[in-house]
Amino acid sequence: MCGIIGILYRDKSVAKDLVTGLKLLEYRGYDSAGIATLSNGSILIEKDKGRIDELNVKLGFESMPGCVGIAHTRWATHGAPDKINAHPHTDCENRIAVVHNGIIDNYNEIKSELVRKGHIFKSLTDTEVVPHLIEEYIKNGYSFRDAVIEAVSRLEGAYALGIISTYEPGMIVGVKQLSPLVVGVSDEGMFIASDINSLSPFTKDVIVLDDGEVVFLTGDSYEIVRLPTRERVVKKVERIEIDTQFADKEGYVHYMLKEIFEQPVVLNYSIRVQEHYLNLMAELLDRSKEVFIIGAGTSYHAALLGSIILSRVARLTTIPVIASEFVSRYGDVVSVDSSVLAISQSGETIDVLKAIEFAKSRAATILGITNTLASTLTRVCRVYIHQHSLPEIGVAATKTFTGQLAVLYRLAMVTGKKRGKLSQREMDEMKVEIAKIPGVVKTVLDRVDQQVRALAKKYKDTRYFVFLGRGLSYPIALEGRLKMLEITYIPSLAYPAGESKHGPISLIEKGVPVVFVAPPDETRKLIIGNIEEMRARNATIITLGDEGDNELRELSDDFIPMPRVYPLFSPIPYVVPLQLFAYYTAVLLGRDPDKPRNLAKSVTVL
Ligand code: AGP
Numbered sequence: 001m002c003g004i005i006g007i008l009y010r011d012k013s014v015a016k017d018l019v020t021g022l023k024l025l026e027y028r029g030y031d032s033a034g035i036a037t038l039s040n041g042s043i044l045i046e047k048d049k050g051r052i053d054e055l056n057v058k059l060g061f062e063s064m065p066g067c068v069g070i071a072h073t074r075w076a077t078h079g080a081p082d083k084i085n086a087h088p089h090t091d092c093e094n095r096i097a098v099v100h101n102g103i104i105d106n107y108n109e110i111k112s113e114l115v116r117k118g119h120i121f122k123s124l125t126d127t128e129v130v131p132h133l134i135e136e137y138i139k140n141g142y143s144f145r146d147a148v149i150e151a152v153s154r155l156e157g158a159y160a161l162g163i164i165s166t167y168e169p170g171m172i173v174g175v176k177q178l179s180p181l182v183v184g185v186s187d188e189g190m191f192i193a194s195d196i197n198s199l200s201p202f203t204k205d206v207i208v209l210d211d212g213e214v215v216f217l218t219g220d221s222y223e224i225v226r227l228p229t230r231e232r233v234v235k236k237v238e239r240i241e242i243d244t245q246f247a248d249k250e251g252y253v254h255y256m257l258k259e260i261f262e263q264p265v266v267l268n269y270s271i272r273v274q275e276h277y278l279n280l281m282a283e284l285l286d287r288s289k290e291v292f293i294i295g296a297g298t299s300y301h302a303a304l305l306g307s308i309i310l311s312r313v314a315r316l317t318t319i320p321v322i323a324s325e326f327v328s329r330y331g332d333v334v335s336v337d338s339s340v341l342a343i344s345q346s347g348e349t350i351d352v353l354k355a356i357e358f359a360k361s362r363a364a365t366i367l368g369i370t371n372t373l374a375s376t377l378t379r380v381c382r383v384y385i386h387q388h389s390l391p392e393i394g395v396a397a398t399k400t401f402t403g404q405l406a407v408l409y410r411l412a413m414v415t416g417k418k419r420g421k422l423s424q425r426e427m428d429e430m431k432v433e434i435a436k437i438p439g440v441v442k443t444v445l446d447r448v449d450q451q452v453r454a455l456a457k458k459y460k461d462t463r464y465f466v467f468l469g470r471g472l473s474y475p476i477a478l479e480g481r482l483k484m485l486e487i488t489y490i491p492s493l494a495y496p497a498g499e500s501k502h503g504p505i506s507l508i509e510k511g512v513p514v515v516f517v518a519p520p521d522e523t524r525k526l527i528i529g530n531i532e533e534m535r536a537r538n539a540t541i542i543t544l545g546d547e548g549d550n551e552l553r554e555l556s557d558d559f560i561p562m563p564r565v566y567p568l569f570s571p572i573p574y575v576v577p578l579q580l581f582a583y584y585t586a587v588l589l590g591r592d593p594d595k596p597r598n599l600a601k602s603v604t605v606l
Pocket of ligand 1: 486
């Protein structure tokens with residue numbers, strides 16, 4: 001989403017080091033940037049749309065005076081990427097400056113309250129409520145420190161904050177809630193940043209903050225308070241040896257692996273997309289005579305899953321279509337009564353844009369789910385949802401796929417409620433269960449990483465793979481196949497498991513690895529039958545199944561034990577081992593998983 005950094009030196013200007021740190025955070029977002037420093041009792045701010053190097057020349061970032069400062073590089077989520085929405089943001093009197101990474105769920109409600117109290121807002125961002133809320137508490141007699149505590153206690157959502165103020169000119173405040181934030185300490189001063197790598201040029205001594213913690217940094221000390229109890233906590237300083245050459249990969253060899261492991265964090269953002277936009281989209285879907293869900297590649301797999309999910313949860317019939325096939329298949333029926341939900345992480349895939357251009361010419365309603373604000377897709381949609389997966393650099397889609405699914409689940413829940421197909425109890429249960437998914441994905445990553453690495457070693461020389469699944473797991477089989485073939489170049493097939501006897505089974509012979517996606521849902525019994533069919537032809541069986549499913553384990557040559565998960569949401573954790581399988585196989589084969597041959601991250605040519 002964004003990168004934030006704050007530096008407080010005892011007797012040295014911070015501007016140059018803020019720029020150095022920002023550059024190391026640029027992989028997190030780069031559509032605008034800004035710096036605020038404290039000098040002679042005032043807050044100085046320089047910010048604009050554009051890349052850091054360009055703004056450094058244009059705005060003179062490095063020459064800003066002051067020994068205390070905060071900086072921000074933005075991946076826009078609320079409000080277009082322009083000067084007014086760039087961070088830092090301030091209060092009415094320009095005495096408090098804030099940088100933010102994450103999403104404040106309840107910003108609308110807080111903003112309305114503050115506007116009624118006379119606060120003047122300049123931007124469209126959720127972030128801007130923070131300095132004004134702190135200002136409001138100060139106006140009501142709170143000290144700056146207590147005003148921060150009170151204000152932050154009201155925020156809901158995922159956020160990491162950096163705050164400076166003329167009320168406490170020798171202080172920087174850091175706040176951590178779901179979005180990452182670390183503290184750095186050195187002989188020269190104190191630091192906060194979104195990741196350890198961005199501090200590596202200045203210090204190796206860091207404190208990793210936990211959710212709900214607020215840190216008050218001064219020239220030679222720090223104090224950490226934990227909300228909601230407000231108890232002071234003591235945390236140990238760790239010495240972290242970081243090789244900055246992997247800075248933007250956060251120590252991972254490839255972006256793809258970093259992005260696979262980033263899923264537990266960014267899924268917290270995707271499951272928190274603004275209810276307001278989900279409601280708008282649900283309203284339009286509900287009114288449509290027919291709904292097409294289109295995408296390309298991995299995004300088509302999300303579209304396919306989205307169609308199943310909307311059918312199950314909202315009883316809404318939708319038609320999933322590969323974007324490049326849309327016009328030839330449905331060009332004659334799409335009309336003003338149609339809605340087209342386009343899924344595209346880049347928002348620039350030409351097949352998608354051509355399909356919606358045609359649909360728009362037929363007066364259809366265009367909706368979108370994307371990871372790139374200000375992309376072409378967002379400009380042609382009536383309503384779009386930003387999935388907040390952070391920039392994805394690896395060509396193979398991983399975290400943006402699970403982010404798309406998270407948004408589709410939320411959309412199906414809101415649509416189901418609106419259509420009266422979901423009771424409040426069912427809705428509440430699903431909200432509880434979907435909130436667990438980032439943690440389930442974390443468990444999967446912790447548990448299967450080594451096993452999958454060994455599987456890659458065992459199967460890397462196979463001639464081809466077959467991936468099979470049923471129901472919700474069929475699109476996951478398709479996605480596991482696509483990951484494998486696009487980065488290892490090993491021919492791979494994927495079919496609905498029930499389809500195998502209608503042809504594909506002719507490919508099965510001794511030793512052919514068949515990967516079954518087999519969560520404990522309504523398809524399990526039939527999957528068992530499919531496994532038996534393959535075993536009878538001496539295939540090698542690799543199965544992803546529930547950790548307690550001993551029958552499946554017995555039937556498999558390799559069994560990947562998956563943690564218990566709410567069946568409807570199984571696609572998100574069950575795709576993760578397949579992402580890792582493809583990645584480790586590619587690396588063992590000497591491929592570059594970040595830049596597979598013949599592929600581009602965004603296909604903008606027909
Ligand atoms: C998936 O790993 C590939 N990178 C590719 O299939 C991709 O999903 C497809 O090109 C669609 O991209 P989009 O989501 O940006 O539209």
